[in-house]
Ligand SMILES: Nc1ncnc2c1ncn2[C@@H]1O[C@H](COP(=O)(O)OP(=O)(O)O)[C@@H](O)[C@H]1O
């Protein structure tokens with residue numbers, strides 16, 4: 001069947017959703033020394049479907065597919081092909097089951113022709129004497145799938161894209177109806193990529209199945225029907241491509257602990273802005289929630305507090321804001337003693353807070369975007385005269401903030417609850433950072449945000465840092481601390497165990513410290 005003549009009722013996997021599983025993996029596990037490459041992976045690919053297999057480098061994609069292709073033996077799990085459980089212990093066996101794989105690195109003999117390469121390969125029809133037949137068959141296959149492969153061409157004369165097509169034709173010639181392509185686009189030109197994706201679709205329309213491995217999100221849209229996301233050897237989820245978008249896939253792929261493209265600006269720190277000395281706080285039952293905490297945050301410095309939630313982080317923030325009574329110790333902000341004061345005193349001394357729970361502390365959901373932006377500045381003479389709000393001036397200021405902080409909202413009078421989570425957080429940042437604070441407390445500032453919004457938040461905090469603001473970053477995400485902090489403390493049981501240099505700390509040791517190992521040794 002010519003792809004161009006595919007009947008509409010048979011075209012596209014979406015039209016045969018019950019097309020049955022061509023391949024089903026259940027609980028596939030594979031260990032290498034020191035690495036769990038595949039951890040109980042389950043997925044299926046249907047007939048007539050293109051399945052994307054997405055994951056970062058090292059996620060376990062190639063390992064999984066090499067198992068399916070008979071190159072690795074799994075430590076556990078089951079493979080079903082067309083409904084029957086199978087044991088695949090060689091590529092030859094995989095091919096007999098109709099499974100073909102194109103590897104990241106091709107396996108062709110350079111100084112032989114295309115037809116010779118295909119005839120040479122161990123196949124169901126072996127023998128060099130058949131080269132003429134092979135030439136004819138290859139010509140037919142490439143015409144049928146518009147693959148533009150010349151059977152008489154010598155492989156070493158071919159472009160990468162053409163060699164890839166040879167690999168595909170070789171598999172089709174040998175009867176593959178499930179094609180696995182491992183990161184096939186690495187060296188393709190845009191035109192070749194376009195042709196490849198058109199070819200893959202025509203294969204699927206022909207009732208075959210494709211597994212398309214990639215770590216590039218852009219390649220999935222417009223090509224695959226569903227996508228299985230692997231992270232650290234595990235399946236995060238399988239989604240219909242029509243029901244998802246790039247940010248969601250990115251988040252699934254990299255997880256909450258993102259290693260972002262954020263440079264930590266090097267700033268010569270100035271004078272201490274926040275000084276905490278011997279701070280202790282007890283709860284109602286007399287338990288010590290903060291135990292003799294001491295640290296400084298200097299101008300132009302990000303000081304991090306790493307630790308597992310519930311180790312005193314809430315109490316530390318409350319103490320800094322003046323919301324709990326301290327047992328002992330002192331808190332100085334820009335030369336002013338503020339312990340046991342109030343959030344108003346904290347703000348007046350130059351403090352800003354990006355709170356952990358933006359819905360309860362950061363914004364008033366029922367109030368408008370404008371009110372949320374200005375709620376800490378209404379008393380300023382810039383926006384009110386003798387107690388009467390200057391609506392034009394506030395409106396102008398709000399518009400500027402929305403533009404500068406890229407808050408996506410249909411208008412300043414909209415209630416804040418109608419904004420997305422990322423935009424609500426931008427609203428908080430706009431209000432807190434625009435007041436030129438001397439100190440910013442950022443408590444879990446990227447919780448629940450997608451990758452793009454996380455990068456934005458980091459960028460804004462780093463901008464403040466370059467302006468000389470002192471930043472106290474309290475986060476349960478160790479990667480966030482490593483990305484942002486110049487120095488950081490590890491907080492366990494209400495105490496600071498140790499203060500470390502951001503650039504030099506060993507994540508593993510910090511993880512152990514956070515888990516309560518006193519000296520960071522296992
Ligand atoms: N032959 C091998 N021996 C030891 N470790 C391996 C081997 N192949 C892969 N790994 C490890 O298994 C993990 C998954 O690798 P891989 O399947 O190649 O991921 P991906 O294809 O998603 O980049 C990685 O940590 C990798 O270093």
Ligand SMILES: [Mg+2]
Nearest residue numbers: 061062063182
């Ligand atoms: Mg790989």
